Amino acid sequence: MAVWQTVELVAKQPxxxxxxxxxxxxxxxxxxxxxxxVDVRLTADDGYQAQRSYSxxxxxxxxxxxxxxxxxxxxxxxxxxxxxxAPGDALELRxxxxxxxxxxxxxxxxxxxxxxxSGLVPLMGMLRRRRAAGAAVPARLLLSAxxxxxxxxxxxxxxxxxxxxxxxxxxxxxxxxxxxxxxxxRRVDRELLDAVxxxxxxxxxxxxxxxxxxxxxxxxDLVALGHDPGLVRTERFGPTGGG
Amino acid sequence: MxxxxxxxxxxxxxxxxxxxxxxxxxxxxxxxxxxxxxxxPHTPLDEWSFQLVGAIDAPRAWTWEEFRALPAETVxxxxxxxxxxxxxxxxxxxxxxDTLLDGVVTEAEYVVAVCDGGYETNLPLEDVTxxxxxxxxxxxxxxxxxxxxxxxxxxxxxxxxxxxAKWIRxxxxxxxxxxxxxxxxxxxxYGDPWREQRYWND
Numbered sequence: 079m080a081v082w083q084t085v086e087l088v089a090k091q092p093x094x095x096x097x098x099x100x101x102x103x104x105x106x107x108x109x110x111x112x113x114x115x116v117d118v119r120l121t122a123d124d125g126y127q128a129q130r131s132y133s134x135x136x137x138x139x140x141x142x143x144x145x146x147x148x149x150x151x152x153x154x155x156x157x158x159x160x161x162x163x164a165p166g167d168a169l170e171l172r173x174x175x176x177x178x179x180x181x182x183x184x185x186x187x188x189x190x191x192x193x194x195x196s197g198l199v200p201l202m203g204m205l206r207r208r209r210a211a212g213a214a215v216p217a218r219l220l221l222s223a224x225x226x227x228x229x230x231x232x233x234x235x236x237x238x239x240x241x242x243x244x245x246x247x248x249x250x251x252x253x254x255x256x257x258x259x260x261x262x263x264r265r266v267d268r269e270l271l272d273a274v275x276x277x278x279x280x281x282x283x284x285x286x287x288x289x290x291x292x293x294x295x296x297x298x299d300l301v302a303l304g305h306d307p308g309l310v311r312t313e314r315f316g317p318t319g320g321g
Numbered sequence: 322m323x324x325x326x327x328x329x330x331x332x333x334x335x336x337x338x339x340x341x342x343x344x345x346x347x348x349x350x351x352x353x354x355x356x357x358x359x360x361x362p363h364t365p366l367d368e369w370s371f372q373l374v375g376a377i378d379a380p381r382a383w384t385w386e387e388f389r390a391l392p393a394e395t396v397x398x399x400x401x402x403x404x405x406x407x408x409x410x411x412x413x414x415x416x417x418x419d420t421l422l423d424g425v426v427t428e429a430e431y432v433v434a435v436c437d438g439g440y441e442t443n444l445p446l447e448d449v450t451x452x453x454x455x456x457x458x459x460x461x462x463x464x465x466x467x468x469x470x471x472x473x474x475x476x477x478x479x480x481x482x483x484x485x486a487k488w489i490r491x492x493x494x495x496x497x498x499x500x501x502x503x504x505x506x507x508x509x510x511y512g513d514p515w516r517e518q519r520y521w522n523d
Contacts, residue, residue, distance in 0.1 A: 084324045117405075117519075119346070121323040126331045129346045131404050154332040154348070168324035175520055177506035178358050290355040294468055297360035307360045307438065314355055 082119060082170040087163055088142060093230050097148045097196060098160045099135060104171060109138050112207040113180040113200045113285070113313075116145065116173030120155060130155045133199040133287075133313075134174065137206035143171075146230060148196035179285065179313045182207065187215035187283055188276045189245075192266070192296050194222045194288020197315060198230050201287055205238060205245055217245035220274045222266050222292065224253040248274050266292070268299040278304035287313040339409065342399055344514035347407040353469065354406055358502065361467050362437035362488050369472060371421075371456065372491030375433075378426040385472070389458070391416045396455060398478035400485070401514040413476050414459030418449045421456065421492070429494035433501060434475050437488040442501035443510070444477065444484055446494070453479060456489060481512035481519070 085102040092098050112134075119129040136144035149160040163169070181189065181204045189208070191201040198221055208217060223229045229249060239247045250262035250270065262270060276282040284305060286296050293314045301307050336349075343349055366385040373381040383391070395414045401407045433443050448454070458465050458473045465471035470487030477484045483503050504510050509518040517523060 082323075119323070120326040120329045122330045123325050124330070127323070127346070128329075128331075128348060129405050157332075158326070158329045162328045163326070167327050169326050170323055175507055178503075290468070294355070294361060301360045307362070310360050312357060312359055314357070 082172045084168050085171050086168050087165050089165060090163065093146055094228050096160070096228070097146055097230060099144050099146045100159060100163065101136075101142045101144045102171060103142050107143060108174070110134055110143075110174035111177075111180040111182055112137060112203040114174035114176045114203075115200070116143070116171050117175065118145075118155070118159075119170040120158065121170070128155050131175070134203050135199045135206075137203060137210045139210035140206065146196065146199045146202075179287070179311050181283065181285065183211045183213045183215060185283060187217060188280055189215055189217040190275050190282040190284045191217065191219045191245075192222075192271075192284065192286045192288075193219065194266075194292035194296075195224070195228065195315075196230065197286075197288030197292070197313070199287075200313060201285055202231055202234075204285065208245070209238060209241070214243040216276075218248070218274060218276065219245050220248045220250070220266065220271070222250050222252055222288070225251060226256050226259070266296055266299075268302060271296065271299050272303055275300065275303070275305070278306070281306065281309060284310045285313075286310065288315065290314045342409060343407050344401055345517050346519075347401055347405055347514065350406040350408055353408060354402065354404070355468050356402065356404060356483075357438075357487060358440065359438055363467055364437050364472070364488070364490075366472060370490065371473070372435075373421060373425070373494070374491060375494035376427050376429040376496050377494050381421070381425075388416065388456075388473070392420055394455065395459075396476075398476070400476075400478050400482050403481040403483060403508065403512070403519050407514075412461050413455060413457040414462075415455040415457030415473065415476065417452065418454040418456065418475075418492070419452065422450060425494075427494050429496055431495045431498045433493040433495060433499055434484075434486040434489050435491050435493060436486050437490055440486055440488070440502050442475075442484050442486045443495075443499050443504060444480070445498075445511075448480065449475075449477060449492075453477065479513075481509075481514050483508065484512050 089101040132145040135146040147159045255263040369385045371383045397412045399409045454477045457476045475486045
């Protein structure tokens with residue numbers, strides 16, 4: 079669906095103090111692959127338009143199309159989507175887009191997902207797809223977040239992990255850990271990756287998504303640990319990449 | 322008529338100096354976002370070479386030192402990423418593709434840029450000749466950083482920036498058009514930002 083279509087916001091749900099999930103029901107949605115994105119376009123009453131790309135958070139099986147948007151304080155589109163847009167309001171949307179940073183059950187595993195902040199969004203789409211398909215493909219998620227309040231989908235991650243054939247979820251908090259926190263509390267480094275990742279000999283399929291510096295470092299460390307660069311797929315959110 | 326998104330308005334005043342320079346659907350940024358499909362390759366300069374191969378009378382190759390000895394140009398251009406950011410007045414130093422192709426006899430009408438890491442992108446030959454494309458090793462007066470495509474990347478500023486292949490190692494001249502990496506993964510085969518050719522069927 080490369081053409082723009084007008085969609086109304088069906089529901090909005092806060093995820094963290096700075097992020098919200100927005101649900102839409104596009105007509106004739108052709109389905110998508112986990113990891114793909116959509117473009118959205120906003121039009122002001124004076125005709126001004128702005129367009130951005132957002133990763134799809136929902137699994138293809140979920141019916142509605144969900145994106146999770148992190149508010150960038152100096153942004154133009156993300157503050158509107160997170161703070162101002164209300165159910166019934168309209169925007170234009172097109173997609174799904176992208177054929178590289180995608181995963182489906184047939185692609186196999188083991189699966190290693192490494193997320194920095196809201197880089198979790200497309201990876202959550204993959205975990206949701208994996209669950210919806212009832213797939214037992216071994217999966218591990220390593221999520222780096224600033225504080226425990228910044229962890230997207232925290233309850234769902236716990237439920238996924240506890241479920242049958244659930245993924246192993248590892249969270250590291252880089253800015254502040256609550257009292258009694260037993261997980262990691264530092265930025266992702268080579269040693270942490272070595273402890274969490276599947277051994278390179280198992281040839282995991284790796285997906286890394288987050289801010290540029292995070293993705294650069296994680297991908298370089300994975301290669302240094304012996305992972306095949308051809309199995310490491312990356313997607314980056316620059317400070318203005320998602321605006 | 323597009324729908325009005327109730328309550329949405331422009332946050333930053335339009336800069337008159339930017340008028341006519343920002344293609345439809347783009348917005349101007351001042352930082353330099355990075356996008357790539359996999360880990361950043363790091364090829365040592367003593368192992369680096371640039372190859373000109375394919376439908377050509379005689380293949381050519383340059384070592385890093387030979388490449389750096391070729392006549393260089395410094396150009397200032399606006400660049401446009403398909404993810405909707407544009408960056409104005411970026412300054413690059415490198416070798417014009419015209420210089421690399423000087424004297425080459427070929428029936429080719431297309432080129433494929435080939436890169437470390439396996440990335441490829443395809444372009445019509447006429448879009449990389451006539452002062453429209455460079456193999457750049459300098460950005461803003463400094464050596465080009467690896468995350469932005471160093472030691473050298475293609476610069477084709479009049480097309481979406483994924484055509485400006487990072488970590489370039491050569492050009493393959495072809496008689497048939499051969500879609501590259503993003504071109505096989507949903508993105509437009511040509512990629513003219515002024516016609517908003519972002520994706521297949523645009």
